[in-house]
Amino acid sequence: MSAGDLGVVLKTTPLRESDLVVTLYTESLGRISAVARGARRSQRRFAGTLSLLVLGRYQLGRPPRGDMWGLEGGEIVREWTQLASDVVGVAHASYVVELVGSLLPPESPDPIVLELVVAMWDSLVEGGPSPAALRSFELALLDLAGHRPALDTCAACGGAVLDGGAVFDPTRGGAICRSCAAISRSPGVRPLEPSTIGYLAAIAAHDNPGEARVLDTDPRFANADRAAGRDALVTMVSLLVGRPLRSLEYIAKLGAAARRHDS
Ligand SMILES: [Zn+2]
Structure with a gap:
């Protein structure tokens, strides 16, 4: 053997x-x-x-x-089985492996994938669940799958998107500038504020998901940007996978339950 x-x-x-x-x-x-x-x-x-x-x-x-x-x-x-008692942590860990299983093609090994999974699990054990770490992992896997979303330039024309009126169009490759947005009509298209672009670009600047977690509390970004960034990437991931991701639905359910609990 x-x-x-x-x-x-x-x-x-x-x-x-x-x-x-x-x-x-x-x-x-x-x-x-x-x-x-x-x-x-x-x-x-x-x-x-x-x-x-x-x-x-x-x-x-x-x-x-x-x-x-x-x-x-x-x-x-x-x-990392000490995480087993943390329901949200396990949900994030499950999402990580479900993404690897759903987004990456079979039998095309890349050593960075295991490094990313290990970095995510380390990050969960060391600091608990982190939305920014998940976004960083999503961006890294989208990149490995050949679908890294355009963020600060238009995916259609390469022009600037930071002057307002841009949308995020997951089927056209990410950020779409105001003039190209006229023909973005598919489901999943959403307005893309400059501040959300800033948040996603800040995530993309970190190679390691564990390092991206500082953005969870970075005062430059509002929770609305974090939510919009999440919705953009999650929509792109779900469209590429072509079916609902079970772990993602579970994370959403846990989030809704936590919000009910807080109110
Ligand atoms: Zn354009």
């Missing part, structure tokens, strides 16, 4: 009576699905590595042509 491939589990799905299909993102293979035989009966071979919030080494058996990988075993490299 090889030393194993560093990775994280994105999803597990029951298969037949006793098996699991495990969707992984690994350093050398990218996103793959592997069959873990007998994993519904006993997970001893997998030593806790089939859970969320675990970075593991996974022993994968090469499939015959056209067949799925086999997951033979795993060992934990790092874990």
Whole structure:
């Protein structure tokens, strides 16, 4: 058996009576699905590595042509399972892996992806859930997926968008200037204020999601900009994925419950 491939589990799905299909993102293979035989009966071979919030080494058996990988075993490299009691933290952590599983193409590994996931989980453990960290992660994954949104220039003509009247059009690639906005009519188009552009540009200036979290309390930005920035990126992500993201709906539900609680 090889030393194993560093990775994280994105999803597990029951298969037949006793098996699991495990969707992984690994350093050398990218996103793959592997069959873990007998994993519904006993997970001893997998030593806790089939859970969320675990970075593991996974022993994968090469499939015959056209067949799925086999997951033979795993060992934990790092874990962030102390987050398990933080409902919002777990929701953010789930969103992170759901985005990796939904936005990135299969079997196209990029080492930065695991670094970003680890940075997000570190950030959650060290400072708790952070909207700015999530936005930073969304921007990074959109970039990796080839859909980095235009923010400070028009996605259609390259012109300036900061002089007002701009919109965010997720199907046309992000910020659209006032004159190009006339033909932005698809669902999901929304006004884009210069202050929201400033907020998203400040997020984009941070490479590490954990560092972006200072923007949660940065007095230069109003909560309306944070909400508008979130809505713009989340709409773009959802359109690209083409179906609702379960973890995102859950985060929205938790947010609504918290607001009811506060009022
Ligand atoms: Zn334009």
